[in-house]
Amino acid sequence: MFDLDNWQEIFDTIRRHKLRTFLTALSVWWGIFMLVVLLGSGSGLRNSFEHNFRDDALNSIWVYRGQTSISYQGLPAGRYLQFSNDDYDMLRNEVEGIDKLTGRYYLTGEYVVNYQDKSLSFDVRTVHPDHLFLENTLMTEGRFINDKDIREIRKVCVLGDLIVEDLFEEGADPVGEYVQVKGVEYQVVGVFTDEGGENERRRIYLPITTAQRIDSGTERIHQLMFTVSDPTLEGSKKVEEQVRQHMASLHQFDPKDDQALYINNNLQEYQQFQTVFNMIDGFLWFVGIGSIIAGVIGVSNIMLIVVKERTREIGVRKALGATPRSIIGMILLESVFLTGMAGYIGLLSGFGVVYGINALMKANDVELEFFYNPEVSFGAVIIALIILVVCGALAGLIPALQAAKVQPIEAMKQ
Amino acid sequence: MIKLENIRKSYTTGFNTLEVLKGIDLEILEGEFVSIMGSSGSGKSTLLNILGILDAYDQGNYYLGDILVKNLSQTQAARLRNQHLGFVFQSFNLLAFKSAWENVALPLYYQKIPRAERRERALKYLDRVGLLDWADHLPTQLSGGQQQRVAIARSLITQPRMILADEPTGALDSVTSHEIIKLFKEVNEEGITVVLVTHEHDIAEMTNRTIFLKDGLIDLE
Numbered sequence: 001m002f003d004l005d006n007w008q009e010i011f012d013t014i015r016r017h018k019l020r021t022f023l024t025a026l027s028v029w030w031g032i033f034m035l036v037v038l039l040g041s042g043s044g045l046r047n048s049f050e051h052n053f054r055d056d057a058l059n060s061i062w063v064y065r066g067q068t069s070i071s072y073q074g075l076p077a078g079r080y081l082q083f084s085n086d087d088y089d090m091l092r093n094e095v096e097g098i099d100k101l102t103g104r105y106y107l108t109g110e111y112v113v114n115y116q117d118k119s120l121s122f123d124v125r126t127v128h129p130d131h132l133f134l135e136n137t138l139m140t141e142g143r144f145i146n147d148k149d150i151r152e153i154r155k156v157c158v159l160g161d162l163i164v165e166d167l168f169e170e171g172a173d174p175v176g177e178y179v180q181v182k183g184v185e186y187q188v189v190g191v192f193t194d195e196g197g198e199n200e201r202r203r204i205y206l207p208i209t210t211a212q213r214i215d216s217g218t219e220r221i222h223q224l225m226f227t228v229s230d231p232t233l234e235g236s237k238k239v240e241e242q243v244r245q246h247m248a249s250l251h252q253f254d255p256k257d258d259q260a261l262y263i264n265n266n267l268q269e270y271q272q273f274q275t276v277f278n279m280i281d282g283f284l285w286f287v288g289i290g291s292i293i294a295g296v297i298g299v300s301n302i303m304l305i306v307v308k309e310r311t312r313e314i315g316v317r318k319a320l321g322a323t324p325r326s327i328i329g330m331i332l333l334e335s336v337f338l339t340g341m342a343g344y345i346g347l348l349s350g351f352g353v354v355y356g357i358n359a360l361m362k363a364n365d366v367e368l369e370f371f372y373n374p375e376v377s378f379g380a381v382i383i384a385l386i387i388l389v390v391c392g393a394l395a396g397l398i399p400a401l402q403a404a405k406v407q408p409i410e411a412m413k414q
Numbered sequence: 415m416i417k418l419e420n421i422r423k424s425y426t427t428g429f430n431t432l433e434v435l436k437g438i439d440l441e442i443l444e445g446e447f448v449s450i451m452g453s454s455g456s457g458k459s460t461l462l463n464i465l466g467i468l469d470a471y472d473q474g475n476y477y478l479g480d481i482l483v484k485n486l487s488q489t490q491a492a493r494l495r496n497q498h499l500g501f502v503f504q505s506f507n508l509l510a511f512k513s514a515w516e517n518v519a520l521p522l523y524y525q526k527i528p529r530a531e532r533r534e535r536a537l538k539y540l541d542r543v544g545l546l547d548w549a550d551h552l553p554t555q556l557s558g559g560q561q562q563r564v565a566i567a568r569s570l571i572t573q574p575r576m577i578l579a580d581e582p583t584g585a586l587d588s589v590t591s592h593e594i595i596k597l598f599k600e601v602n603e604e605g606i607t608v609v610l611v612t613h614e615h616d617i618a619e620m621t622n623r624t625i626f627l628k629d630g631l632i633d634l635e
Contacts, residue, residue, distance in 0.1 A: 409469050
């Protein structure tokens with residue numbers, strides 16, 4: 001197979017039919033090129049969604065208040081639900097499988113923050129300590145809100161790093177300093193950054209109890225968020241169901257009433273996205289392989305013509321002692337070589353385009369909502385290469401068998 | 415060395431069956447120089463194809479030495495041709511994109527002999543036919559006579575028992591033809607059996623034995 005003569009013959013055939021070889025190779029090249037570019041785009045789409053999810057814990061469930069739609073035990077439909085600290089305690093103590101748990105109390109409107117002579121307005125979020133784990137909040141200095149802050153209703157705050165940039169001198173240490181939020185003094189205990197974008201980094205976190213105290217001592221909570229210890233979708237659904245049951249008995253609504261509570265299961269949503277992307281991937285493979293097959297049929301056709309043209313030569317070879325097997329090997333090798341080379345170049349150019357786009361986007365800081373970090377996985381490349389070789393062999397198979405059928409008396413014909 | 419017993423061969427085209435060989439009995443001894451003559455349609459080409467194991471026959475027995483050549487697979491036939499027979503064709507049948515020595519060496523390629531040794535042996539046989547200086551030329555750069563000499567060198571390289579030539583001078587002028595036949599004679603004098611098909615009487619006269627075929631039967635010797 002690796003005999004020099006075989007290769008010499010392949011190169012000779014290619015040299016004698018440059019245009020034909022080029023056109024044939026082009027179709028295979030295009031097939032593989034398309035497959036790689038399509039897979040790259042698919043991964044760009046998928047990565048952009050994963051990128052959007054990166055801010056939140058994947059195994060988290062968010063619970064919002066709703067309005068009952070079914071009357072229950074004498075209570076009318078249409079009641080608005082309210083959460084309070086009781087709900088938080090209940091989830092903490094009675095529902096199994098909850099790992100990190102936090103509530104959120106909404107302070108409405110923007111809050112003006114004063115430090116020395118500066119006065120700016122930012123978003124305030126009031127939470128429990130576990131909130132740190134629900135959004136991927138990364139502490140850069142100091143600490144996040146802790147249990148003691150909650151218990152003692154301390155006036156402390158955690159600032160986003162962009163706020164620190166805005167309010168403080170460069171190099172100043174904000175931890176320990178006091179800032180005024182809507183007229184109340186809070187001690188800064190920590191600084192954080194967040195991968196979720198600039199908005200997230202312009203937030204102030206306060207202990208939820210402190211915020212409730214300021215809002216005339218209410219016990220209300222607007223939203224509850226928690227992560228599930230069991231990372232499977234099944235486990236997550238189980239916890240979700242438990243939460244619904246407990247909430248239903250606490251707030252007296254029909255557990256089947258899906259309007260009373262809005263439960264947002266990130267894991268489920270994530271897996272739904274994954275399903276969609278797997279389908280898109282499957283479709284892209286389908287289209288890509290389709291175009292490879294078109295290319296391969298082209299190669300097969302050309303090889304068939306080659307065999308026809310070389311009927312006499314094959315006859316002479318057989319008369320001189322070529323076995324059918326050696327003739328089949330010759331044609332197959334040529335076909336695999338042709339598809340392999342064209343496909344390999346297609347693979348490289350596909351890679352060039354995908355990573356070129358990636359590099360260009362990174363270099364120019366382009367952030368598209370639906371396209372992020374396109375890439376082609378190593379596994380996909382291996383599969384593509386296997387497809388190439390198999391297709392090359394398949395493309396050569398029919399022509400090779402045709403060649404094997406050539407009779408040696410062809411050599412005798414004038 | 416060669417024994418044909420009642421060889422019959424017919425071709426079927428559509429509903430017509432044409433009997434080409436109607437029972438050939440023939441014996442060719444080792445070292446003979448034989449010519450086969452006959453008008454077209456007499457079956458001389460078919461006979462040569464059968465002798466060359468290029469084609470199968472319907473009935474009878476063909477012994478090549480002590481081997482019964484019958485019902486062979488393509489691969490077995492290829493092996494026998496490669497090891498025991500040499501072929502010379504009317505239209506030379508050299509591979510256009512291979513140099514003279516590569517053409518000569520081609521049968522050795524199918525014996526899986528390494529390239530260096532193939533080249534060495536091919537050059538020896540090119541020298542034998544007087545074309546050593548043309549070893550690296552392509553067939554298109556050679557005259558008809560030279561091409562046929564290359565083909566003869568190719569037929570000799572496996573040191574076959576018998577060389578089969580199908581109208582080897584059919585495409586050559588008379589001077590060159592005589593040179594080629596002289597070359598066959600020299601080969602024959604070294605002990606190799608030569609069988610050639612021709613329709614030229616003066617060529618046939620240069621052989622030691624002439625077989626005339628008529629309507630699929632041996633007419634006279």
